[in-house]
Amino acid sequence: MLPPLLDAIIDRALAEDLGSGDVTSEAVVGSETRAVARAVAKQPLVSAGAEVFARVFYRVDAGVRVERLVEDGVSVAAGAVLWVAEGRARTLLAAERTALNFAQRLCGIATLTARFVAAIPAGSSLRIVDTRKTTPGLRALERAAVRAGGGRNHRDNLGTAILIKDNHVALAGGIAPAIAQARSRATHVTRVEVEVDTLAQLDEALAAGAEVVLLDNFTNPEVEEAVRRTRGRALVEVSGGVTLERIPELARLGADIVSVGALTHSARAADISLQIEPLA
Amino acid sequence: MLPPLLDAIIDRALAEDLGSGDVTSEAVVGSETRAVARAVAKQPLVSAGAEVFARVFYRVDAGVRVERLVEDGVSVAAGAVLWVAEGRARTLLAAERTALNFAQRLCGIATLTARFVAAIPAGSSLRIVDTRKTTPGLRALERAAVRAGGGRNHRDNLGTAILIKDNHVALAGGIAPAIAQARSRATHVTRVEVEVDTLAQLDEALAAGAEVVLLDNFTNPEVEEAVRRTRGRALVEVSGGVTLERIPELARLGADIVSVGALTHSARAADISLQIEPLA
Amino acid sequence: MLPPLLDAIIDRALAEDLGSGDVTSEAVVGSETRAVARAVAKQPLVSAGAEVFARVFYRVDAGVRVERLVEDGVSVAAGAVLWVAEGRARTLLAAERTALNFAQRLCGIATLTARFVAAIPAGSSLRIVDTRKTTPGLRALERAAVRAGGGRNHRDNLGTAILIKDNHVALAGGIAPAIAQARSRATHVTRVEVEVDTLAQLDEALAAGAEVVLLDNFTNPEVEEAVRRTRGRALVEVSGGVTLERIPELARLGADIVSVGALTHSARAADISLQIEPLA
């Protein structure tokens, strides 16, 4: 992520917590006391957010040094030390909560994504992708966390790809006109994706030249039939509250993509603690 | 929340999703077509975030009208219509995802908080409070969602209250000097809170004049003994991965406050959908 | 364009010119004097930028009323009145230069684009598209101006589509591996475009599955041969200092797209003046 954009996100988070300073540490800790802080995984997790973790400390105090023992995308056991910060004790205490708030969320997303990815049978080319159901203000970071977990990204935003949904179809007067109109506005480097609710709609979308079809809330047998009808003419994306348990079967049925909103909107924060130790 | 500050948060979220427009809707939907959008609870939930939901639409298009059928803090059944937006169809489609991303998170937090609050036995004055483990950039909104769920807030940030933790004690050379030093910097309208890991530390903190004691990872019997020793000289806050199941017993034992990080860092998004219908 | 994002651009422009007020008008013009200002085309042009023109006045003074006599994308003769603002004379004088600076640039782009589009022979499906060679800070506005002129947009930015250039090929060790690697990172809604400098590279790109090929600095005979070899397997984009004069021939040869950097980086400002008249 572009450093000034990342810093802008971090600065806002720091302002929430440190806008009026850290009264306790300023009172209790000597200004020159130095310490080391180790970010320790308290559960098995997939690492993500190393860059943002480090820059939180730098923005509070450019004199902190952060070492990354674990790169993003690596799976670690409970007890693993992920990253180590060394600098003034006041800085480490002041930045602790903000750094962890970022890291715990991003590792949580990477870890959940990795569980979905691990459920894909060997040999399958099924992809797990995210959605636009991200935390307001943190989309770029959360998309990177999904990649760290082995997932892939869906379109970044409403301006950069075409996804025709049921409302669009209704307002355009049918799937075929909707596709035609969308093509007239989209760039020539964008594929046209169409959401379908039934097999009949699928047929219509394929006939009209959809390059990706999104099967919304299809059962497994419906997915099977949809893949059969598509015959490789379009990529098949399955969506709608898909659970971990369905992944192997969806892969077996030949879906190309499963998109999972829960990766970003409902991942539990990973349990990470910061162990701070004064330096002599 | 102060309107310009709320708008700043919303604008950043909108920029993520709409910075390059909404190519699909611009192509497919007539610029003057009007529609109505109903936010429907797909699960039982406690409502929160009405203001931010409404302002998302206003920021996209000042001509949208949003009606709030349910105020924040109200518990509704699945199927309830929370809020209704009416305006240009393009606007509703463009703002939909951002508005829901805010609303689902905030309702999720309010709903989880309400479950903790509901677990408090009648007659108990136990309070459920949040922590600083909030989503970077969304603290004020999430704190309001906790209140909507019936919870209470802990200190807003590091600058506005004293909470002496184990690291502070170690660096200050003991609990008593830490309290004295903290007092010397804090405002006179702030109470001093001290985190303790053992009953021995509790005794020390009380002797040194702590006004609030935070029992970190105490078992129920330890909490009971801590309350006994405190004898009303300080407020007793229990913290450390407290589950819903422990709430009734902690209330019975006489704890004053239970703080729960999961309220904000691990609440699942509430399931809310936006049903859009064209207007004739 | 999202109103808060548009306003942010306008506010920065206004701050450049009006950050210290308008000393002359404040001294010379009565604060309650009202006037009407007509934006008049001093040359034939294609209109663009109506929204930004109007909002410049609104940001200076919410009491101004702006009427749009000509919508974006309309071709007008010299002498046509495009837009009319009415309000306090001080406001009109203060906002005049900033409003015109936007409007003249955007109409200039639309007008130049329309000349390229007009050069396409009837019946051809050739598209004129822009590039990323836009004015820093004004990309979204300039892309809209290209559309107003009848052109189409290329990818919005580096994050939302794949365009493999010669440097990428060199660094990836060939066209085929470059395409494979790009696919592994891109979203599934993005086509892969490859820039080629020779017919041999074209063959390689097509063999590796390129969905769009960009012919860089090809002569007309080379374009003809490239179209022949492509046989509809990919879209053919021609680029590299293409002049107006080549458009008909490129259309005849079967190119799908011509991208023209000059649309945004070298369009002359359209000549528009603001005629201000006091109201009795």
Next chain:
Amino acid sequence: MLPPLLDAIIDRALAEDLGSGDVTSEAVVGSETRAVARAVAKQPLVSAGAEVFARVFYRVDAGVRVERLVEDGVSVAAGAVLWVAEGRARTLLAAERTALNFAQRLCGIATLTARFVAAIPAGSSLRIVDTRKTTPGLRALERAAVRAGGGRNHRDNLGTAILIKDNHVALAGGIAPAIAQARSRATHVTRVEVEVDTLAQLDEALAAGAEVVLLDNFTNPEVEEAVRRTRGRALVEVSGGVTLERIPELARLGADIVSVGALTHSARAADISLQIEPLA
């Protein structure tokens, strides 16, 4: 230009192009691959924008080193290498377009300005100055580019100098009252300039104490007569679509200043390319 203000302009430009990363380069180029990038003039030009070119790279990646072979204001032949950046290949590819978009515009302005300046006969003290017809958001950069080309700046904005135009005269009830009122509000370090459309107005302005007169759309004979009547009592500025061809004659006639809006609103982008070469 003040570094934080320059960085703010650059960051906004980068956000337009890199806000979602550079998908192609991230996929295709190794994160540690290093390269060198040479900015080469593809046409004779006057250099400008070295500082902004360099800082674009720094903002993307503080590890890039940029060397300036040519300082601003120097005239170079086609083929000259202006500036050289060395660093991670991904950074160079990501920053390339933004850096060039700035540099091409600024060199274009400097080059056009230099042509006007070169048209001034030896021994003349005529100055070529810019106007407020600058690109919204880039005024300070464009004014510096004019200076790099040997031109001079007019007033920076509406708050810092007095320029009484025809509308002001009409609203103030005449030139003399307009000057008197303007003086009453202006600082004592500002000269009063008055725009005149006729020789009669010129006489009036001079009689009322104008220190600079702007001759708007005067023919050469009218300019000659105006200079004669002014007799050194005021500086004489000529304006209104002045072409390069008129400069020598205007100088000979004794005009002090010629202001040219086209310097900033209609300069063609200078042709500069970035040649990137991997480092072993």
Next chain:
Amino acid sequence: MLPPLLDAIIDRALAEDLGSGDVTSEAVVGSETRAVARAVAKQPLVSAGAEVFARVFYRVDAGVRVERLVEDGVSVAAGAVLWVAEGRARTLLAAERTALNFAQRLCGIATLTARFVAAIPAGSSLRIVDTRKTTPGLRALERAAVRAGGGRNHRDNLGTAILIKDNHVALAGGIAPAIAQARSRATHVTRVEVEVDTLAQLDEALAAGAEVVLLDNFTNPEVEEAVRRTRGRALVEVSGGVTLERIPELARLGADIVSVGALTHSARAADISLQIEPLA
């Protein structure tokens, strides 16, 4: 002042005080209770800041109505009601302190300025002007307050006028070369001002064509001699800790301008209170 720029200043001030809400009023005052708030002068003062006072309330709550009973620049007795705000009681309480912090400072500046202006003998054309010694972030507001008090402004900033000080002279190698060099960079609408410490320097500056001379820390007899030597060839500005008591004599001696840093850096806040009364 441009509304978006004024709002940006106000929003930052509000964020300082209301970023976490107004806990007391939210708890104690009903959300629909309405009230009226009267800003009352507790001392004789010259009014300033009406616009910023009103907009503070609007930014908190667009539903507040503010009436201005006294325009800026009017002198009022103790007890006068300046402005009246009516709206929700919570809003009035929340905005009170921020609105008063602005108003008290600006009225304080206007009041002090008016005392200096009142000390000018009838018939004198002496002007009292401010300096760049303004509060960081509030320059435009404070300059307007000086004007409200009957004072005039000096140059706005370092970019818009020439003021050659002793350090410049030393570094340029004398007054004459400094003036020549400054002229080569300044716009042609700017006068050149030179600070002098002695009568000898004054002679030098006048000989070199200074248009304004700043007499720094001159005694009254030195001012008298300086005015005599200047003989109208330049404006004479007196500066350096000038007290109210010296104004009549400086006017008598023929100084044109006295600049007073204390107007903005050391004015006492005017005593204004906000009297809030619930509405039935």
Next chain:
Amino acid sequence: MLPPLLDAIIDRALAEDLGSGDVTSEAVVGSETRAVARAVAKQPLVSAGAEVFARVFYRVDAGVRVERLVEDGVSVAAGAVLWVAEGRARTLLAAERTALNFAQRLCGIATLTARFVAAIPAGSSLRIVDTRKTTPGLRALERAAVRAGGGRNHRDNLGTAILIKDNHVALAGGIAPAIAQARSRATHVTRVEVEVDTLAQLDEALAAGAEVVLLDNFTNPEVEEAVRRTRGRALVEVSGGVTLERIPELARLGADIVSVGALTHSARAADISLQIEPLA
């Protein structure tokens, strides 16, 4: 103060003064000339603002080196050199005024505060505290300056502590209900403070459990009686135009706290000059 937040304040101040450069210095001073600048106290003062003074120079030019000879909170005699900056002469001249505008205000506040603190008799625990009557935009800096002068801070803003004023009491229907309602919304780490205008109100507040009482405009005998009635049940804060002369008596009477708005709203700027000397 958090560096990015401090830089944001500084950048805005610099933009006011240097947004268009420093025309005089750019014209007159060689770009490579180096100099040293000494900030000299021209009066006895208590130092404050060292960090902001230094960073002003860094933001203009990262190559400046600033040495702090005097730390914040130290009392110095007239003539003392506080801080020394060394770097390019142009930078020092450009940053001078902004750096001094901050430093003079902050040292002024620290110096005035120190006079109040010095008036406290030996052995008294009376504290001098600030109020929310700070300069808009500079609250955090001014609060730090109060601490540098030996004062203490009151609550930071309206969101972080409870202070029930007369209006709240009126709107809540009495002191007791107001306290109860405030408690229901406040965090458990906040004390409840109540402003009282009479001894009767004091009794009521104490009976209702106020932890801090603010005696508004009490005479010394009233303060004496209030302290007697309070008997240590609450902290006693005295407020309302308290002058330096009353401090010893208020300390003797047993007040715990005196809050003084004038510390921040009416401190005179300390007299500090910057002596710049070229380096060979």
